[in-house]
Amino acid sequence: MTEVAVSIIVPVYKAEKYLKKCLDTLVHQTATNYEVLLIDDGSPDNSGKICDSYADKYPRVRVFHQVNQGVAKARELGIKKAQGKYIVWVDADDSADSRLVEDVLKAVNRSHADLVLYGVQYQYQGVVTKEQIPQEEEISAMRRKSVTGQYSTLWRFASLRDFWVGEQVPEEMERSAEDGYMSIRLFIKARHVETIPKVLYYHIGDNPNSIRHTCDGKYYMGNFSIWYYRLRICEENYKDLMNHCASRALSGAVKAYSISLVNHDLPENFIEKLVKAIRDLRRYPIKGRWRDKFLGWCILHNMDIFCVFYARHKISKMKK
Structure with missing residues (x-):
C-alpha cells in the first residue's frame, strides 16, 4: 500500500444495521493513500465480526477491539494507531462520498491547511432533512462558531493528527460532549482552515443506539x-x-x-x-x-x- 496521508477512524458500537453501508463507502474511495481504522468498542452485536470481515478482505482496513469504554477512549486508541498526517472521523452509522479523501487532499495541497471543512447532508428515515455547506470566512469567525456549537461535530472536518497529541477529554465530557470539546481545541490550534463547499459526508439520524437518544x-x-x-x-x-x-x-x-x-x-x-x-x-x-x-x-x-x-x-x- 502507498504512503498513508489520511487515516479514517471509525468508532464502532452497536452499529451492525448500518456498518456495511458505511464501510462500503470507505473502502471504495477514489484516493489510494489512506487507511481505515475500525475501533470496536466492545460492541455486543455482530459489529466486531463485520469489522473483521472487512479487514480480511481489504488490506487498508485495520481493526482494533477493546472492552467497552465509550467513544472518547475509542478515539484515543484510533489516534494512537493512526499513520496518516490527517485524521477524518466517520460515525459507524453514517457514510461518506467516494471523493472525500481525494477532495480533502486536494484542499491540503492547495494551502497546507490545518483543518479542512466540508459539507454535510442530514438524513432521517431516508429523507434529507437539511444540508450544511461551509462558507469561506476568517478563522476568528470559525473559532467563534466552534464555541457556539455550530462547528461541534468531528465528522464535519479533517484535522492534522499532530493536533490530537497531548489532548485528553475531561472525564465529565466523555459520555456526550467530546466532539464539542475537541472541536474547540482544534479550532483554537488551527492557523489556516480550508473549506470545500459541497457535500462529502452523509449523517444518518435513525440509529436508536445513538447517544442522542x-x-x-x-x-x-x-x-x-x-x-x-x-x-x-x-x-x-x-x-x-x-x-x-x-x-x-x-x-x-x-x-x-x-x-x-x-x-x-x-x-x-x-x-x-x-x-x-x-x-x-x-x-x-x-x-x-x-x-x-x-x-x-x-x-x-x-x-x-x-x-x-x-x-x-x-x-x-x-x-x-
Whole structure:
C-alpha cells in the first residue's frame, strides 16, 4: 500500500444495521493513500465480526477491539494507531462520498491547511432533512462558531493528527460532549482552515443506539460541562455570548442532577461540581428558563423532591 496521508477512524458500537453501508463507502474511495481504522468498542452485536470481515478482505482496513469504554477512549486508541498526517472521523452509522479523501487532499495541497471543512447532508428515515455547506470566512469567525456549537461535530472536518497529541477529554465530557470539546481545541490550534463547499459526508439520524437518544445523568453531565467550558472561553473572548452559554449550562446542570437522583449514575464528585456550578451560575442575568431556575433553587435548598418529579417525567417522555 502507498504512503498513508489520511487515516479514517471509525468508532464502532452497536452499529451492525448500518456498518456495511458505511464501510462500503470507505473502502471504495477514489484516493489510494489512506487507511481505515475500525475501533470496536466492545460492541455486543455482530459489529466486531463485520469489522473483521472487512479487514480480511481489504488490506487498508485495520481493526482494533477493546472492552467497552465509550467513544472518547475509542478515539484515543484510533489516534494512537493512526499513520496518516490527517485524521477524518466517520460515525459507524453514517457514510461518506467516494471523493472525500481525494477532495480533502486536494484542499491540503492547495494551502497546507490545518483543518479542512466540508459539507454535510442530514438524513432521517431516508429523507434529507437539511444540508450544511461551509462558507469561506476568517478563522476568528470559525473559532467563534466552534464555541457556539455550530462547528461541534468531528465528522464535519479533517484535522492534522499532530493536533490530537497531548489532548485528553475531561472525564465529565466523555459520555456526550467530546466532539464539542475537541472541536474547540482544534479550532483554537488551527492557523489556516480550508473549506470545500459541497457535500462529502452523509449523517444518518435513525440509529436508536445513538447517544442522542439517551436520557441519563452522564449524558446531561456532558451537556452541562461543554456549555460551562464554553462560558469560561466567552468570559475571555466573546462576552456577548456569556448569557447564552450560562443559560445552556444551567439547563444541563439541573437535568444531570435531577436525573441522577433517579438513575443513580453520577459519582459524588460530579454531583459536587453540579451544585457548585449552579450556585455560580446565579450571577448571570439569564433570561427565561424559569423551570431551570426553580429546580436550581430547589437543588441549592435541598428540596430534591421536585427534581425527582421532573426527572421521572422527562425519563418517561423520552421512552415513548
